[in-house]
Amino acid sequence: xxxxxxxxxxxxxxxxxxxxxxxxxxxxxxxxxxxxxxxxxxxxxxxxxxxxxxxxxxxxxxxxxxxxxxxxxxxxxxxxxxxxxxxxxxxxxxxxxxxxxxxxxxxxxxxxxxxxxxxxxxxxxxxxxxxxxxxxxxxxxxxxxxxxxxxxxxxxxxxxxxxxxxxxxxxxxxxxxxxxxxxxxxxxxxxxxxxxxxxxxxxxxxxxxxxxxxxxxxxxxxxxxxxxxxxxxxxxxxxxxxxxxxxxxxxxxxxxxxxxxxxxxxxxxxxxxxxxxxxxxxxxxxxxxxxxxxxxxxxxxxxxxxxxxxxxxxxxxxxxxxxxxxxxxxxxxxxxxxxxxxxxxxxxxxxxxxxxxxxxxxxxxxxxxxxxxxxxxxxxxxxxxxxxxxxxxxxxxxxxxxxxxxxxxxxxxxxxxxxxxxxxxxxxxxxxxx
Amino acid sequence: xxxxxxxxxxxxxxxxxxxxxxxxxxxxxxxxxxxxxxxxxxxxxxxxxxxxxxxxxxxxxxxxxxxxxxxxxxxxxxxxxxxxxxxxxxxxxxxxxxxxxxxxxxxxxxxxxxxxxxxxxxxxxxxxxxxxxxxxxxxxxxxxxxxxxxxxxxxxxxxxxxxxxxxxxxxxxxxxxxxxxxxxxx
Numbered sequence: 001x002x003x004x005x006x007x008x009x010x011x012x013x014x015x016x017x018x019x020x021x022x023x024x025x026x027x028x029x030x031x032x033x034x035x036x037x038x039x040x041x042x043x044x045x046x047x048x049x050x051x052x053x054x055x056x057x058x059x060x061x062x063x064x065x066x067x068x069x070x071x072x073x074x075x076x077x078x079x080x081x082x083x084x085x086x087x088x089x090x091x092x093x094x095x096x097x098x099x100x101x102x103x104x105x106x107x108x109x110x111x112x113x114x115x116x117x118x119x120x121x122x123x124x125x126x127x128x129x130x131x132x133x134x135x136x137x138x139x140x141x142x143x144x145x146x147x148x149x150x151x152x153x154x155x156x157x158x159x160x161x162x163x164x165x166x167x168x169x170x171x172x173x174x175x176x177x178x179x180x181x182x183x184x185x186x187x188x189x190x191x192x193x194x195x196x197x198x199x200x201x202x203x204x205x206x207x208x209x210x211x212x213x214x215x216x217x218x219x220x221x222x223x224x225x226x227x228x229x230x231x232x233x234x235x236x237x238x239x240x241x242x243x244x245x246x247x248x249x250x251x252x253x254x255x256x257x258x259x260x261x262x263x264x265x266x267x268x269x270x271x272x273x274x275x276x277x278x279x280x281x282x283x284x285x286x287x288x289x290x291x292x293x294x295x296x297x298x299x300x301x302x303x304x305x306x307x308x309x310x311x312x313x314x315x316x317x318x319x320x321x322x323x324x325x326x327x328x329x330x331x332x333x334x335x336x337x338x339x340x341x342x343x344x345x346x347x348x349x350x351x352x353x354x355x356x357x358x359x360x361x362x363x364x365x366x367x368x369x370x371x372x373x374x375x376x377x378x379x380x381x382x383x384x385x386x387x388x389x390x391x392x393x394x395x396x397x398x399x400x401x402x403x404x405x406x407x408x409x410x411x412x413x414x415x416x417x418x419x420x421x422x423x424x425x426x427x428x429x430x431x432x433x434x
Numbered sequence: 435x436x437x438x439x440x441x442x443x444x445x446x447x448x449x450x451x452x453x454x455x456x457x458x459x460x461x462x463x464x465x466x467x468x469x470x471x472x473x474x475x476x477x478x479x480x481x482x483x484x485x486x487x488x489x490x491x492x493x494x495x496x497x498x499x500x501x502x503x504x505x506x507x508x509x510x511x512x513x514x515x516x517x518x519x520x521x522x523x524x525x526x527x528x529x530x531x532x533x534x535x536x537x538x539x540x541x542x543x544x545x546x547x548x549x550x551x552x553x554x555x556x557x558x559x560x561x562x563x564x565x566x567x568x569x570x571x572x573x574x575x576x577x578x579x580x581x582x583x584x585x586x587x588x589x590x591x592x593x594x595x596x597x598x599x600x601x602x603x604x605x606x607x608x609x610x611x612x613x614x615x616x617x618x619x620x
Contacts, residue, residue, distance in 0.1 A: 157568065161584060164566030179469070183478040185503035185567075193472065280498060280505045282569040286584045300585045303599050305528075310601035312565050368586035368598070 006030050031217055036235035037242045038223035040411050044114040045221065045242075046249030047107050053250055054104040055209065059202050061097040062146075069149065071195035073188040076151035077276040095265040101143050102268045103257045105291035108136060116329070117350055119338030120222040126330040128215040131208055133326050138205045140292070145198040147289055151191065152273030157286045159186045159194070165299075168313040185279060225410045226338025227403060234407040285367060293364030294357050298322050298383065300368045301376040318380065325387040332387055334395030342401040346394055353386045478503075483620030485612070488556075496572055498561060501619050505569055506607060507561040508617060515591035516555060518578060519545035527603075528595050534606040543603055548592040550611065558609050558617060559593045565600040580604070 008029040010016045019026055068087050070079040083090035112132070115121055121129035144162060148155045163186065167177040182189025220229060229235055236242075260267065268290055272283045288296050302315035309317065325332075340347040356379050363376045404410035484501050488508055491497060496509040511519075524530060524542060531540065532547035541547045549556055561580070563570050568584035575581030576597075577590035587598030594603040609619045 157584075161566040161568065167567075178474055179472045181474075182472060183474045183503060187478075187503055189475065189478070279503060280500060280569065282571075282583060284583050286568060300599065303586070303597075305601075311599040312601040315599050367583075373586065 007034050031213075031238075032243070033237070033239040035217065035238040036229070036232075037221050037238050038229055038234060038407055039236045039241075040223050040225065040407055041221065041242065041245070042224055043245070043249055044110065044118075045223075046246045047111040047114065048216075049246035050107045050250050050253050051104070051111060052209065053254075054100060054107055055202065055205060058097065058100050058104060059206075061093050061100060062199070062202065064093055065097055066199060069195075071149070071192050073151060073191050073277070076149060076191060080150045092261070095261045098269065099257065099260045099265060101146060102289070102291065103253070103260070104139065105143065107253070108139060109291070112136070112326070113354060116353075117340045117347075118222055118224060119226050119333065119335070119340070121330045122226075122333065122338050123330070124219045125215075125222060128212065128219060129330055130327055131212040131215055133323075135205055135208050135212060136326070137323070138201055138208065142198060142201040142205065143289065143291065145194040145201070147273075148186075148191065148194045149198065150273060151277045153275045153277055153281075153283050154270045154273040154286070156186055156277035156279065157282055158288055159190060161286060162288075163190075165316045165319070168316040170313070187279075222338065223407060224339060224341060225404060225407055226342070227407055227410070230406050231408070287365055290361065290365070293362075294360035294383075295319050295322055295364075297360040297364035297376045298380045300364070301373070301380040303373060303377075318384075322380075322383060325384070329387065329391070332391040334392050335398065335400070336395070337400040337403065342403055343394075343398060344401065345398045349386060349390045349394065352382070356382045356386070483618055486617045486619065487615060488617055489615035493555065499619065501560075501607065505561045506619055507557070507559060507572065509557040509572070511555050511557060511591060515578065516545065519548070519590060519592040522590060522592075522594070526596075528597075528600075529602045531603070532606070533603045535608045536606065536610075543592075543594050545592045548594065548603070548606060550609075553611060556617075557591075557593060558606060558619065560605045560607055562604065563587055563600055564595065564602040564604060565598070570604075 006026060006029075008019075008023075008026040010019045010025065015025060018024070065083065068079065068083045068090060070076055080094070083094050085091075087093075115129065115132070144158070148159045163177055163180050166180060167173045169176060178184065180190070180193075181187070182193060223229075270287060275283075287293070296319075299315045299319040302311055302318050304314075305311050306314050335343060335346065337343055340350050360376065360379045360383065363372055363379060366372045368376075404413060484499055484506075486497070486499050486508060488497070488510070491508065491510040493510050494512045496507055498505045498507050500506075522545070524544065527543055530543055532543045534541060534547055536550070537547055546554055548559075550558075561569055561572075563582040563584065565582065565585055565587050568582050570580035570582040570587070570589060572580055575588040577588055579591045579593060579596075580589035581587075582589075582598065582600065585599050587600035588596050589600075589604060590596050592603075593606075595601070607619055609617055612618050
């Protein structure tokens with residue numbers, strides 16, 4: 001969208017000199033100032049900017065923490081305690097980093113659900129969506145390896161369980177697992193390589209983020225109506241409209257983040273991780289970080305053999321499959337209408353899916369026994385049915401509501417009924433429900 | 435050779451193929467040490483065998499020793515536990531194989547095959563859940579054997595999997611009684 005019709009005119013001599021040699025200011029101007037965005041974007045669209053901010057914050061706090069941390073199984077736990085007690089402001093930096101990871105995932109989940117609700121993954125945004133899924137996978141790998149570094153009980157046993165996934169692969173599984181661990185069990189070599197990769201992956205995320213934004217700026221943002229931009233009246237300039245809206249969204253998000261950092265710093269963590277890792281003693285109840293709980297519930301739901309696939313491999317396949325579903329969404333959804341605003345049945349199933357995902361998260365935090373197992377199996381069934389049955393079938397049988405002719409028409413129609421108000425807020429109702 | 439009679443395959447084709455081959459073999463040769471360094475190193479592979487004094491274990495008592503970074507349980511089973519283990523119908527087992535490194539790989543998972551001949555009271559096994567590597571708790575679960583708190587796998591008094599997501603019986607490592615009160619593992 002920014003290609004081909006740049007309106008950038010350097011005002012100073014230095015600006016012109018630069019523009020003729022390396023037009024970086026032009027790229028920034030075209031991408032973040034003059035870049036046209038749909039005029040009806042609601043606050044759900046501010047999470048892309050919030051995610052970029054969180055990535056930068058995580059890298060900053062992480063680089064500083066690495067100056068005080070010792071990646072050695074005999075030193076790691078104590079070095080983290082040293083950061084908490086001895087290093088000046090160390091407690092703050094560590095709490096910002098550990099809660100920052102959680103809030104990074106809060107933002108990414110809202111971002112993903114926003115994409116699902118408004119059908120942001122549909123043509124021509126399939127590649128944009130898939131790049132986002134890759135970022136999400138990299139985030140999960142980074143988050144997992146970061147959680148191992150404090151070398152507490154949950155670090156150790158979480159690493160044991162998750163690297164155990166790979167031993168489910170037929171024939172080469174044990175070899176791959178030993179390759180990941182650098183031994184027969186989680187130990188010092190594991191900690192060393194996880195630290196190295198935990199430092200590397202955020203930079204890879206940053207690289208894919210660049211591709212994600214590039215793809216976004218080729219096809220342009222989707223919007224709450226799901227109708228493509230048709231004329232100049234459908235858009236506003238990125239600066240100041242989207243810039244100020246994103247900035248305000250970030251501010252509110254950082255307020256909540258700061259509340260957790262200062263008043264509930266361990267609310268999202270687990271007390272067992274303040275016990276040093278013991279390879280001979282599994283905690284009574286292993287739980288991963290909250291953001292992995294739905295997938296953990298799916299993993300544990302497969303307690304039965306499926307033909308030649310044993311329950312262990314079945315659980316691992318179901319878990320990876322549940323993430324793989326996201327990659328396939330652009331082709332599983334057969335509806336021509338993007339936004340759930342105009343799809344009454346999809347809207348219902350979307351919220352059922354949200355409830356199902358939260359339910360799976362809760363079940364993942366409960367012990368794997370009794371009725372919890374059955375509930376997890378039913379919730380897993382619905383999870384897969386949403387992607388493999390609801391999305392393809394609904395597009396064929398659902399009658400969507402009448403679509404407005406343009407974004408401008410939708411905004412004006414809404415304002416007529418709602419008694420005025422700012423155009424950008426006109427269709428902002430859906431995010432208030434979530 | 436004049437410029438007009440270039441024949442296929444010509445010199446350029448040869449250079450293409452030769453360069454391509456060198457690049458592929460070279461890339462592989464360079465990649466291997468990067469993968470190889472991730473495998474268990476010499477200090478990890480130098481697995482000393484462990485000798486355990488079991489003279490203090492009366493029936494109903496267990497001890498755990500660390501071997502290859504993993505816990506190995508040595509349990510002197512009670513009469514009741516042995517009876518429970520022997521009473522199991524093999525057709526009901528999720529994993530019909532003994533998983534005993536001292537026996538052929540296809541040995542059936544009878545109670546006797548999970549132990550040593552003449553030492554049927556003694557269970558020596560790697561106390562690591564075959565699901566995802568947690569340490570099951572001893573003398574718990576509905577079969578009075580082991581119960582894994584992570585994902586709910588249940589094992590009987592012979593360490594055979596009876597329920598939950600675990601696919602296999604817990605492994606019996608290579609071991610021998612070097613005297614009536616001493617076991618060597620590994």
